[in-house]
Amino acid sequence: MALRLSRLIEAVPRSWTGRLAPEEGGGHGPRIAVIGNCQARGVAEAVRILAPGARVRLIPMSTLGKRGQDLDAFAATLGACDHVFSQPFPAGFFAGGGSEALRERLPRMRLFPSIVFTAFHPDAVYVGDLASVARMKLAPSPLGTYHSAITLFGFLQGLSQTQILALFREEVFSRLGYLDAWGLAAADLIASSRAIGFDLSGELLRWSRDGLFMHNINHPRLSVLGDIAARLLREAGLSPRPVAVEAYAPDVLLDDAIWPVYPPVATLYGVSGSTVFKRRQRRGMPPETLGLDAFVAESLAIYREQPRESLTCHRIEHWAASPEIRHLFDAA
Template structure:
């Protein structure tokens, strides 16, 4: 069995899980952006050759992609959509072109919605820091987002035959099971891979046995960035939370405080023109914060 796995930063974990479950398979993995570029430029003809020979594709939806035309049309497909969950980190926002707290030589667009909204209405850094509290989270709908984002994620993966309801119940016993919205702990990816293969390549007995991988799979994303679960949000789920961001460039991990993150965000916004203030989700947040 020749297998190709294509996703984003979770590719290596999916690769390792599938390789552990099926040690006799020949498996190759590629990041989505790299795979599309290789096909566009022809710089890795061996990759396109392998796609044409594949028996099984595991990865992102293929609609409209170069991957679809290069892949063996007879290959089986196990689609695993992009994983993104804001339930534990509802304050995370994405702003195009923004150099955020995790930027390292290139824009890293993740930022704080509260900081954006506060800056838009002229709050100082000190005033902004004071907005990180329970009543503000309530007004912004942060506590409601967990339920709606869980339902969205379960439904989205369910479209591809991946049942996550029971898996989610387990994840919720493991405290902060996402480092940041797109980076889960390894057991989350183990469960997604297991459930994606269940009923097609894993029978009930094999699926049950594979649960042990939750405890043995290395946590590859633990060395990446960490956005804290704010204390008032964490308490709703029975753990402590905090206000320490962790930036982990190679060989030099660095902790950042709430005040430090706000300073970085404000400095970055100061280098941009004011067009960011008109972004709808920022304008809406700013309007809410005016009434706090």
């Protein structure tokens, strides 16, 4: 349930560090619209590289339904497009329905999934009113809205910073299920992709062979978004260039929050591990990183200022109901 809710939150509009022009490409190729969350920009830029001459328009979810536009009017603005690639979005943006209703009006529209994969970062959670689909109701953290479940539960259990830091070790990760997270994360991603007719089981196998393919639980690396763009083009009857997109374009999601792969998790998957977190980067500014001790200290300072009832999370509720997990924290 918690994983499904995190996928729902990913559909919440995000602020963008920059936007593509209404239409970019400058060629005489097909007109392609790409609709989606923070992952869509990478898909749009990949399409421009893979389909030379394509005129690509990025439409962030944060702009949907603005200024009272209804679904029919929005569909009409896309009528001149040869192809529309969209991530699923709920009915709340338009009174007339969500992405499925839009697809009824645009038969050539293709859905592509929002990538959420938690196995590399099993401690990262959202906190707050997840059911509201309102980003403003998520509790803040040192990394925007990404929280450490261990840190939050430790705070709620009355542990000190020193006691919480002591919990970041392999034995605790194992007992919390952090070292057995791959199967569930893979099953959830595959199920959600199959639900919209875009089965990612083959791609996931290839990504996993390449090592770490996520910056955090819902920000994939550009190579992943390039694979999705290439497949969208092929399924639309176009022939993408056989190139690696990440060799030709910057990975814009690197500017956002980066959650580390904790060393015991990294060892399990054969990737590089650390406990260094990176904040969302301001344009033109160098990256700002936090060690585990600084991240925990800042998280605790934030929690002390928040109403306790706002610090809600399904993971935390599950742990609170488990005597074994409560004892694990009490013994810290």
